[in-house]
Amino acid sequence: MSDIDPGQARPPRRVRVDLPGRAYDILIGAGLVDAAGSILAERLPDARLAIVTDETVAALHLDRLTASLDAAGIAHAVVTVPPGETSKSFRQLEHVVDAILAGRFERGDAVLAFGGGVVGDLAGFAAAIVRRGMRFVQMPTTLLAQVDSSVGGKTGINSPRGKNLVGAFHQPDLVLADTSVLDTLVPREFAAGYAEVVKYGLIDRPEFFDWLEWKRAPIFAGGPERAEAIAASCEAKAAVVIADEREAGERALLNLGHTFGHAIEAAVAFDPARLVHGEAVSIGMAQAHRFSARLGLCPGQDATRVEAHLKAAGLPTRLSEVPGAAIAREVLMAGIAQDKKVKRGRLTFILTRGIGRSFIAADVDAAQIDEFLAEELAG
Ligand SMILES: NC(=O)c1ccc[n+]([C@@H]2O[C@H](COP(=O)([O-])OP(=O)(O)OC[C@H]3O[C@@H](n4cnc5c(N)ncnc54)[C@H](O)[C@@H]3O)[C@@H](O)[C@H]2O)c1
Ligand SMILES: O=C(O)C(=O)C[C@@H](O)[C@H](O)[C@H](O)COP(=O)(O)O
Numbered sequence: 001m002s003d004i005d006p007g008q009a010r011p012p013r014r015v016r017v018d019l020p021g022r023a024y025d026i027l028i029g030a031g032l033v034d035a036a037g038s039i040l041a042e043r044l045p046d047a048r049l050a051i052v053t054d055e056t057v058a059a060l061h062l063d064r065l066t067a068s069l070d071a072a073g074i075a076h077a078v079v080t081v082p083p084g085e086t087s088k089s090f091r092q093l094e095h096v097v098d099a100i101l102a103g104r105f106e107r108g109d110a111v112l113a114f115g116g117g118v119v120g121d122l123a124g125f126a127a128a129i130v131r132r133g134m135r136f137v138q139m140p141t142t143l144l145a146q147v148d149s150s151v152g153g154k155t156g157i158n159s160p161r162g163k164n165l166v167g168a169f170h171q172p173d174l175v176l177a178d179t180s181v182l183d184t185l186v187p188r189e190f191a192a193g194y195a196e197v198v199k200y201g202l203i204d205r206p207e208f209f210d211w212l213e214w215k216r217a218p219i220f221a222g223g224p225e226r227a228e229a230i231a232a233s234c235e236a237k238a239a240v241v242i243a244d245e246r247e248a249g250e251r252a253l254l255n256l257g258h259t260f261g262h263a264i265e266a267a268v269a270f271d272p273a274r275l276v277h278g279e280a281v282s283i284g285m286a287q288a289h290r291f292s293a294r295l296g297l298c299p300g301q302d303a304t305r306v307e308a309h310l311k312a313a314g315l316p317t318r319l320s321e322v323p324g325a326a327i328a329r330e331v332l333m334a335g336i337a338q339d340k341k342v343k344r345g346r347l348t349f350i351l352t353r354g355i356g357r358s359f360i361a362a363d364v365d366a367a368q369i370d371e372f373l374a375e376e377l378a379g
């Protein structure tokens, strides 16, 4: 059987994450929710599925997924969590783990994450720890999850002390990204996912950034460029993950904008009414470019160009755009100190020499970051 649904306009694109012993495919295209049953029956024969989803995704798309699994004779159960970042918690982890155990899912069965990055990170962590590791399928339903979180095996939950501080590396066996489900995403969440698309251009693909400047409108409008951008993003991420699966070195580049961004998310207590992850990354990437320019590393016009592109996509680029009470500098500094890239107390940031010329800067002076944040908050 092939992965091509006869109802689809075109076969899915395929990106291979060629990790030795743990290689997997990312299939990208319209109609993969309806085709999931036949694809999974072929690729994970005999696996029962513990589907983890959130209430919003369940209401919009779950019936089509379960109908497809029923038609293929795949046994499944569903566990639902509330939508939003606050579900990346010990409480929801316990809820998901308990449902998997109550359903007597075995190690050879699979957890299937059907949702955005929150569901993917939470379900993936449950898959990593239940019976010391179950099989795992990602069916990402947000732009962010299709271009970033479903790929590469980072799973986990948040702590009130910081973002993703508890987790595990656990690669999926398969990623099915149905681009048609993005049509129900609210514009704010689409824009948030776009920030992580822009990230790949800013890390080391300047020609991709140029292309995004040119193609942003059709990507947002749902033209063929959208699937192209998703596939290009997955290819960029897969290349980094294959080279450095567990972030011993260069994978840290995927953290561009995240040292500032994660601190901002923690400072607003992960409240999606104030800020979602992609928006925090957008502010963080703009800050990484402004800070690099301030140090004389990056041309000022590159920082301006990055900020203009993010703004044009409807994304925030400044701390002053975060709604609610002003964020205190000390709170941000405390969040930055919890970053997972900290080594012997010294800060690591992803800085840049210009668009597409990011690099890992170990041993960044905390006093300079503190001064920079004071300026940013004043400005
Ligand atoms: N593991 C990784 O490598 C990685 C990478 C990037 C981000 N992340 C994590 O991903 C999370 C953010 O993911 P996200 O932006 O997808 O947020 P999310 O999972 O909270 O989804 C955003 C919102 O969109 C809704 N939604 C999802 N799919 C929908 C659809 N098709 N139609 C309508 N609504 C839909 C959700 O219910 C939610 O309210 C963060 O926790 C971040 O830390 C992880
Ligand atoms: O996959 C990675 O590596 C990333 O850094 C991708 C990020 O977009 C993502 O937000 C990730 O969850 C951050 O990882 P963390 O290790 O800083 O928690």
Ligand SMILES: [Zn+2]
Binding pocket: 148, 196, 258, 277, 281
């Ligand atoms: Zn991210």
